[in-house]
Amino acid sequence: MTREGHTITSPKERLTQGAALFILLVLGGLAIAGPSGLLAWGENLRVLDQRKAEIARLAHQRDELKLQVDLLDPNHADADLSGELIRKNLNVVHPDEVVLILKPER
Template sequence: MTREGHRIESPKDRLTQGIALALLLVLGGLAIVGPSGLLAWGDNLRLLDQRRAQIAALTHERDELKLQVDALNPKHADPDFVGELIRRDLNVVHPDEVVILLDPADQPRK
């Protein structure tokens, strides 16, 4: 120790302190600009909202498909729905029926 009470640092101590400082600066930089840092927070929130909207849409689609599957249960199938599917998918029409084809582009938008 010197007269002022400070310890004289060796080059090894200075190197250790420099490495520790560099590591702290890198970690601080990552906390600000990293993939989960402060600057990416808004983008992550936007992506989260998009994913929630996708989940809601897929849940709705799944529920619609479940209703269709239930309507096609062989034990108690819905005859109206079965007839609609046969006419639509197999182009089966009774002789006394009239088919009106609609162009999807002419349909009103929701």
């Protein structure tokens, strides 16, 4: 120990302290600016909201498809839905029917 109360450190101790300080600085930087750090928090929340909306949309679409599958069950198929799909996919029309083609508005 010196007169001023400071201890003299060896080069090996200084290297160890420098490496520890460097690691702490890197970890601190990642905690703030890393991919899951504080600065990315708002972006992660925005992406989470988008994903939840997409999940809700896909769940609704799945439910609609499940309803159609249930209505097309070979044991008790819905006559209206099966007739609609036949006309739409196979272009089959009875002789006494009139076909109106509606174009969607742009």
